[in-house]
Amino acid sequence: MEEMQSFHPNHLVRTKYENILENLDSGIILFDSVGVLAFVNVQMAKLLGVPRKSLIGSTLTQLLRHPQITRFKRKKIIRIYRETIFHRKRFHELLDECGRSWLITMTYGDQMEGDFLISVKDVSDFKQIEQTAYQNDKLAMLGKISASIAHEIRNPLTSIRGFIQLLRPHLMRLGKDEYARIILTEIDRANDIIYEFLNSSKPSAPQTxxxxxxxxxxxxxxxxxxxxxxxxxxxxxxxxxxxxxxxxxxxxxxxxxxxxxxxxxxxxxxxxxxxxxxxxxxxxxxxxxxxxxxxxxxxxxxxxxxxxxxxxxxxxxxxxxxxxxxxxxxxxxxxxxxxxxxxxxxxxxxxxxxxxxxxxxxxxx
Ligand SMILES: Nc1ncnc2c1ncn2[C@@H]1O[C@H](COP(=O)(O)OP(=O)(O)OP(=O)(O)O)[C@@H](O)[C@H]1O
Ligand SMILES: [Mg+2]
Structure with a gap:
C-alpha cells in the first residue's frame, strides 16, 4: 500500500487537494506576491457572482472593474482590502445584502511564501445560536431579579397592611373609614399581582x-x-x-x-x-x-x-x-x-x- 502511494505522480496529488479546496463550503481566494489572482474556488466565485475562469490572472484593480461585480460587492471588497491590508486585521466580519454574517480570514506571512489567502465563511447560524443563548441568559436573569424584587415587596406590604388595620378604629372615629378600606383593597390588589407573578415565573414542578x-x-x-x-x-x-x-x-x-x-x-x-x-x-x-x-x-x-x-x-x-x-x-x-x-x-x-x-x-x- 505504502509503495503504491509513493508512486503517485505529484500532479495527481495536487489535483486531489485542489478538488477539496475548490469544493469547500468556505469561499477561498489567493493572490500571489505581485498581487495577481492565482486561485479562486467555486464557492468564492459564486459569492462574487462571476465565472471563475474570468477571474484567474486578474489583479485586484481588474477584479474591481469586472463588469459582473455589483456595486455592493465592490464596496465590500474594498472594505475587506482596507481591513486586512491597512489595518492588518486577520479576522473581521461583514454583513451581506441578505443580512447574513460572513467571517473573513486573511492568511499571509512566511508560511504563505508571499501569497495572500483570503477565506470567507458563512457564520450566520452560529451567530444566531449565540444571540439566542445570550437572550435566554438575559431573560433568565431578568426573571430571577424580578422574582426577588416581587418577593421583597411583599414584606413591607404586610407591615403596612397590619398598621392600617391598627389605625382603622381611629380613622373610623374621624369619619375616614373609607380611606382605610381603599388602602386595604389596594394593598390586597398589589399582593395578588405579586402572587400571580411569582407563581407564573416560577418553573414549578407540576402537581400531577x-x-x-x-x-x-x-x-x-x-x-x-x-x-x-x-x-x-x-x-x-x-x-x-x-x-x-x-x-x-x-x-x-x-x-x-x-x-x-x-x-x-x-x-x-x-x-x-x-x-x-x-x-x-x-x-x-x-x-x-x-x-x-x-x-x-x-x-x-x-x-x-x-x-x-x-x-x-x-x-x-x-x-x-x-x-x-x-x-x-x-x-x-x-x-x-x-x-x-x-x-x-x-x-x-x-x-x-x-x-x-x-x-x-x-x-x-
Ligand atoms: N393559531 C395561530 N394562527 C396564526 N398565528 C398564530 C397562531 N398562534 C400563534 N400565532 C402567532 O404567534 C405569535 C405568538 O403567540 P403567543 O401566544 O406566544 O403570543 P400572543 O398571542 O401574541 O400574545 P399573548 O398570548 O401573550 O396574548 C402570535 O402573535 C401570532 O402571530
Ligand atoms: Mg397567545
Missing part, C-alpha cells in the same frame, strides 16, 4: 393528577365556548370520548396551554377578516401505544415563515396588545410534562398545533 385526556378537553372547550360564540366562531370537539387515554398531568397547567392555543386560534380567525367564511376551530385526539396527540386546528390567518421561526420565543408577538408569552409558557409546560408541541401553518388557510403527551398505562383492576 391522573385524568382521562378526553374529559380534560371537554372542560376546556366549555370554558371557551362563550368567547367563541361572541366572535362568531364554532368550536368542534371531535369524538374524543372514544379515546380512553389517561395522562398524568398538572391539570391547571395543561388547561392553560390548551386555552392559550384556542385563544390564539380565535385571534387568528379574528385577524383574517373574512366575512364570508365562518371561523372553525377543530379539536381532536389521536392515540398510539405510548402517546396521545391533542390536535387544535383553525381556519384563521395562518403564519408566514418568519412568524413560524420565532413562534415560541418569549415576547415574540404580532398582536398589538399581545405579550408574546402564551406560546413560550405553553412550550415550557409541555416540555416539563415530557411532551412536545408541533405546528403546521399556511398563510390564508389556517394553522394546526399538535401537543403530544405520554399516556399512562392503566391496569384493568
Amino acid at each position: 393528577t391522573i385524568i382521562p385526556v378526553a374529559s380534560l378537553l371537554k372542560e376546556v372547550v366549555l370554558l371557551t365556548e362563550s368567547e367563541a360564540l361572541m366572535k362568531n366562531c364554532e368550536i368542534i370537539l371531535q369524538h374524543s370520548e372514544q379515546i380512553p387515554s389517561f395522562i398524568s398531568v398538572d391539570v391547571k397547567q395543561i388547561k392553560q396551554v390548551i386555552l392559550n392555543l384556542i385563544k390564539n386560534a380565535l385571534d387568528a380567525i379574528d385577524g383574517k377578516n373574512d366575512e364570508n367564511n365562518n371561523g372553525i376551530i377543530e379539536i381532536g385526539l389521536e392515540q398510539n401505544e405510548k402517546q396521545v396527540n391533542i390536535l387544535i386546528s383553525d381556519n384563521g390567518a395562518g403564519m408566514d415563515q418568519n412568524t413560524l421561526n420565532h413562534l415560541f420565543n418569549p415576547f415574540f408577538t404580532t398582536k398589538e396588545g399581545g405579550t408574546g408569552l402564551g406560546l413560550s409558557v405553553s412550550y415550557r409546560i409541555i416540555k416539563n410534562h415530557g411532551g412536545s408541541i408541533a405546528v403546521d401553518s399556511q398563510v390564508g388557510i389556517g394553522t394546526q398545533f399538535v401537543i403530544t403527551l405520554p399516556i399512562i398505562e392503566m391496569s384493568n383492576t
Whole structure:
C-alpha cells in the first residue's frame, strides 16, 4: 500500500487537494506576491457572482472593474482590502445584502511564501445560536431579579397592611373609614399581582393528577365556548370520548396551554377578516401505544415563515396588545410534562398545533 502511494505522480496529488479546496463550503481566494489572482474556488466565485475562469490572472484593480461585480460587492471588497491590508486585521466580519454574517480570514506571512489567502465563511447560524443563548441568559436573569424584587415587596406590604388595620378604629372615629378600606383593597390588589407573578415565573414542578385526556378537553372547550360564540366562531370537539387515554398531568397547567392555543386560534380567525367564511376551530385526539396527540386546528390567518421561526420565543408577538408569552409558557409546560408541541401553518388557510403527551398505562383492576 505504502509503495503504491509513493508512486503517485505529484500532479495527481495536487489535483486531489485542489478538488477539496475548490469544493469547500468556505469561499477561498489567493493572490500571489505581485498581487495577481492565482486561485479562486467555486464557492468564492459564486459569492462574487462571476465565472471563475474570468477571474484567474486578474489583479485586484481588474477584479474591481469586472463588469459582473455589483456595486455592493465592490464596496465590500474594498472594505475587506482596507481591513486586512491597512489595518492588518486577520479576522473581521461583514454583513451581506441578505443580512447574513460572513467571517473573513486573511492568511499571509512566511508560511504563505508571499501569497495572500483570503477565506470567507458563512457564520450566520452560529451567530444566531449565540444571540439566542445570550437572550435566554438575559431573560433568565431578568426573571430571577424580578422574582426577588416581587418577593421583597411583599414584606413591607404586610407591615403596612397590619398598621392600617391598627389605625382603622381611629380613622373610623374621624369619619375616614373609607380611606382605610381603599388602602386595604389596594394593598390586597398589589399582593395578588405579586402572587400571580411569582407563581407564573416560577418553573414549578407540576402537581400531577391522573385524568382521562378526553374529559380534560371537554372542560376546556366549555370554558371557551362563550368567547367563541361572541366572535362568531364554532368550536368542534371531535369524538374524543372514544379515546380512553389517561395522562398524568398538572391539570391547571395543561388547561392553560390548551386555552392559550384556542385563544390564539380565535385571534387568528379574528385577524383574517373574512366575512364570508365562518371561523372553525377543530379539536381532536389521536392515540398510539405510548402517546396521545391533542390536535387544535383553525381556519384563521395562518403564519408566514418568519412568524413560524420565532413562534415560541418569549415576547415574540404580532398582536398589538399581545405579550408574546402564551406560546413560550405553553412550550415550557409541555416540555416539563415530557411532551412536545408541533405546528403546521399556511398563510390564508389556517394553522394546526399538535401537543403530544405520554399516556399512562392503566391496569384493568
Ligand atoms: N393559531 C395561530 N394562527 C396564526 N398565528 C398564530 C397562531 N398562534 C400563534 N400565532 C402567532 O404567534 C405569535 C405568538 O403567540 P403567543 O401566544 O406566544 O403570543 P400572543 O398571542 O401574541 O400574545 P399573548 O398570548 O401573550 O396574548 C402570535 O402573535 C401570532 O402571530
Ligand atoms: Mg397567545
